Amino acid sequence: MKKEYLAHFFLIIESLLYAGSYTVANDASTYISPFELTLLRAIFAAIIFGTFQFISVREKVDKQDLLLLAVCSLFGITISNVLFFGGLARTTPVNASLLTLTSPLFLIVFAIIARGEIAAGKLIGVLIGTIGGVLLVWGDTGLMTNAVNPILGNIMVGASAGSYAIYLILVRPLLLKYHPLTILKWVFTFGILYLLPVWGWGLTKIEWSEFNASIWIALAFILIGITFITFLLNTFALKVLDPTIVSTYIYTTPLFTALIGVFLDGDSSSLSLLIAGILILFGGFLVSQTNEIQKKEIDSN
Structure with missing residues (x-):
């Protein structure tokens, strides 16, 4: 099997792990x-x-960079x-997976604030994604009955x-x-320093003896699958494929999440959810493509 095919296969596995x-x-x-959970x-x-x-x-890390690393960790x-985990406990997996795709949109907004300018394609992408996010948060997606507090989540x-x-x-x-x-x-490491003094005592309050097999599997999946394996898969893919190709796989996660929800939990979708998902996906894709066009123009010059 060629390395390129193996890299694509690893990215699909990574997306499935994130979706799960x-x-x-x-x-x-x-x-x-x-x-x-964050502390663990x-x-x-x-x-x-x-x-x-x-x-x-x-x-070794320079002392002046340790402060920036501490802020990054925060x-x-x-x-x-x-x-994320607090919101996930209140909303649905499909909603959460779609809303995580708004990170690129936030990046563009912060860039506008910092630089005061933005390409038209990126601006349109941000607006489309924002509309999708608002529709997902406050719209009737058909999944509200499966969530504790969907709007807050x-x-x-x-x-x-x-x-x-x-x-x-x-x-x-x-x-x-x-x-x-x-x-x-x-x-x-800085994350431990932030969380341990405040919530470290909570680890002693967890009723570990009440965990059934499914909960232990879930915890192992979070710690090993999401924290460790996905990093290794992504690192291998980045060595073989262009970063722009690797980044496009983020848009497959909501699809896998929805399919998992349908098969495992019987989640149902609605027209509102479909429209919101399409808007967020298209908005993020438009931002990404505009960014790549700008990079190619810079490289050609």
Whole structure:
């Protein structure tokens, strides 16, 4: 099998893992709060990535960059994950998967604020995606009866996407300077420092003995599948394929999430959900394509 085909296969597996996480994490949230779940994920990731970084990289970080890494962790690990898991416990997996696609739209909005200018294609994409997000949050998608507090949950997941967009902006200069394993080790380590003093006691309150097999599987899936395996698959794909090709697979996640919801939970869709999903997907795609056109124009000049 050619490496290119294998890379595409890995990206499909990665997308399926992310899609499954919306349903699986929703099940785990019944026994573990978003705060403790985020803390467990940070501890596991810090140990795993720290070990790999120590073995393969052993890279030192400048003191002035540690502060920026701490801020990156605040937005990319702590705030983003707490809002995501908290929102997922209140909304539906399909809604959550679609709203996470608003991260590129938030990036463009922040770029407008910072630079004061934007390409027409990106602006149109942001507007289309925003309309889709508003329709998804407040529209009648046909899934409201399956959610505890869908409006609040949708807002929390959307805010999580915004927080993660801030993280992507802040971490970019660091990625040009340090190995990804170094970045991941430090952001998750700082995440532990943020969460442990406040919610560490919550780990002792978890009724571990009440966990059935499905909950243990869900927890293992979150820690191993989403935190570790997806990173390895994505890293291999980036070595073989262009980053723009890799990034397009994010748009397959909502489709897989919807299919998983239909088969496992019997979720049903509506015209409102379909329209909202199409608007968000098309808006994000338009932003991405406009960005690539601009890159090609810059390279040609």
